[in-house]
Amino acid sequence: MAKVYYDQDATLEPLIGKTVAILGYGSQGHAHALNLRDSGIKVIVGLPENSKSRKKATEDGFEVYIPSEAAKRADIIMFLTPDTVQPAIYKECVEPHLDSSKTLAFAHGFNIHFKQIVPPKDVDVFMVAPKGPGHLVRWMYEEGKGVPALVAIYQDASGTCKDKALAYAKAIGATRAGVIETTFKEETETDLFGEQWVLCGGVTALIKAGFETLVEAGYQPEVAYFECLHELKLIVDLIYQYGIAGMRYSISDTAKYGDVTRGERIYKMVKPLMKEGLEEIQKGEFAREWVLENQAGRPVFNALLERDREHLIEKVGQELRRMMPWITQKELK
């Protein structure tokens, strides 16, 4: 079993007296900045003058600088901007201010692993990758809990990089839940695989296919929504808390039989696709496609997101969620 690091295995000491620059103030950026500051770490934020996030970062009480100034002032520079703009930010704003006293940090290994960013050898480089959405990283921290994370050391020129990474993980609350040491390769490939084939791509495909199958067969869209989306959370909550066996303990025998037999058909169809998808990631084909998509102005990305925004399930869901105000616990901002 992998070694898991908890609060008692890490100390904030390596970050005390240091300045951490958080480049970006979005899902992860706001959470890391607020959690680090609440843990007693000096934080500044790096955002372009025209950034929509400047208002929120300023209202949250942070000193906000343009990225190059933030990089110049900081000891540790954490990239929490979209992966696709990190290479340009690095080249234009960070690299000119690098020396052996600086540390680069990431929350996803994409740009280091696929060599879109190649740091000088005398600079420490680590990753602290929360295994959950940024808003939950903040909400769990506020509740005294944490979102688990992966840490990886890419370069340890100083001999203290791992201590800094674990201190960072502790400061954002991750060691409350557990932190596993990995590599940039393992985090990048598993994260891309998970978000494409299980968590986001996998789940949304199942939800849409199920909903459309029922609606096209003439069933009411509201019934299809409750069956294929609303109830999914309840089932996943059981799996999250008790494992697959625990969830199956709670559902009916009829549902269990359907689960293990019809689920087997889905499993047999999907696993070969998943293996293909993992190979695409490992061979860099997905990375190349995503880099080129961004260079072309995201035509496919924008078109497919817009298509799904117009999906009937979004319209039905918005209406039904309005009748259950307790569902939307906190505004996603």
Ligand SMILES: NC(=O)C1=CN([C@@H]2O[C@H](COP(=O)(O)OP(=O)(O)OC[C@H]3O[C@@H](n4cnc5c(N)ncnc54)[C@H](OP(=O)(O)O)[C@@H]3O)[C@@H](O)[C@H]2O)C=CC1
């Ligand atoms: N979302 C998640 O839960 C997770 C994300 N990650 C990783 O965290 C990193 C950040 O992702 P995420 O938080 O989702 O990003 P978001 O898209 O939520 O936020 C991006 C932030 O970067 C800002 N930004 C955009 N361009 C620049 C720039 N040139 N210089 C400085 N800031 C800029 C944006 O400002 P503006 O408002 O102006 O657009 C925004 O504040 C990525 O590496 C991602 O892979 C890792 C684990 C989970």
Ligand SMILES: CC(=O)[C@](C)(O)C(=O)O
């Ligand atoms: C939340 C998370 O870790 C994801 C889905 O991989 C991401 O948003 O990058």
